[in-house]
Amino acid sequence: MNDIASRVYNHNWKIDPIVRSLIDTDFYKLLMAQSVLGNKPDTRVTFSIINRSSAVPLARLIDESEVRDQLDHIRSLSLARGESTWLRGNMFYGKRSMFQPDFMEWFEALKLPPYELERKGDQYELTFEGPWPAVMMWEIPALAVLMELHSRAVLRGMGRFELQILYARAMTKVWEKVERLRKLEDLRIADFGTRRRHSYLWQDWCVQAMMEGLGDKFIGTSNCLIAMKRDVEAIGTNAHELPMVYSALADSDEALSRAPYKVLQDWQEEHDGNLLIILPDTYGTSGFLKRAPDWLATWTGIRVDSGDPIEAGETAIAWWKSRGQDPTKKLLIFSDGLDTDKIIDLYHRFHGRVRVSFGWGTLLTNDFRGLAHDDRLAPFSLVCKAVSAEGRPTVKLSDNPRKAMGPAGEIERYKKIFDVGVQKEIEVVV
Secondary structure: OOOHHHHHHOOOOOOOOOOOOOOOOEHHHHHHHHHHHHHOOOOEEEEEEEEOOOOOOHHHHOOHHHHHHHHHHHHOOOOOHHHHHHHHHOOEOOEOOOOOHHHHHHHHHOOOOOEEEEEEOOEEEEEEEEEHHHHHHHHHHHHHHHHHHHHHHHHOOOOHHHHHHHHHHHHHHHHHHHHHHOOOOOOOEEEOOOOOOOOHHHHHHHHHHHHHHHHHHEEEEOEHHHHHHHOOOEOOOOOOHHHHHHHHOOOOHHHHHHHHHHHHHHHHOOOOHHHOEEOOOOOOHHHHHHHOOHHHHHOOEEEEOOOOHHHHHHHHHHHHHHOOOOHHHOEEEEOOOOOHHHHHHHHHHHEOOEEEEEEEOHHHHOOOOOOOHHHOOOOOOEEEEEEEEOOEEOOEOOOOHHHOEOOHHHHHHHHHHOOOOOOOOOOOOO
């Protein structure tokens, strides 16, 4: 096991790369990239980093040259032979050859496109523009770079013993959570913490702790590199990016109203089983389910990623029943701002009524709250989203208005088209 404190203390290299592999990314990015390559390979998009936690002054904490060095290093990466062999030959979700030969040939030749970085006050404006399949691959590594550079900035100057104590306390914190969770008999939980992790080494440590502490209750990690390295399942399906871009490309209000379902129609032509998971909250869960075609009710499950999770879970169960489906055979995946108390509460609320699973993110892989002076290592909300497609702005409404994204006029237009009423604001923790 790596001595993380010593690695942090001994940053002697000209550059200590944060991302060392193109598969140090989330599994769903690869699945979505394959779908986009097959359906909309020439669509031009722009992605942008958005710091929702404006009180965290990234540009004052992190030197611009450090950011550029890390991003330039990522642009030098290409898929290694062993990584390609793993993707081509491994079984994912019980299926071999998940990644098709044309996608693998594209991925093996991929070099990430250029980026634009500019300081704006106390924040960085970081954008990526180009063909959708290539640009989308920047999201996870870009977030990982900024999150870990923030961690390094806070840790810089700490002594060896101070770092040892810091990580010992953080490890104890994670292990105490694991001990509480393993009391849940039928728990199914995965690591979803790549995007806002403290560091790669810390995420890897957390996965090993979950493997040992939870055994079969730990079902895998979203991180492809760690999944390959630790021989665990790679977990993930799709994200808001797909309906956001499909919707931006719609040429009429009617086409816009159909776009979120067109995404899933394309998806089911490629996937089945546990990859048929609906993410309904992009433009409001209630309206999405109300208008959903009956074939969607036959899908395996629903992922809850915003709003009140109990309300969303009850809505999903009621919808399945209204469409003649047995909820006990369906899967609910909770993935928004989870920590131990919330996981335990949701488990007890829904266990036995539906199959329940959890994607545990930032508060697994970056919970250093209360461990550093002035709480400077507390996680914060940083996202990288598609902000335009073919020059048209994208919109995300979510079930929490605090997570809404897009120009104000377009947000109102989307709310009208998707019949989004009054929404309850919920604090965005991470």
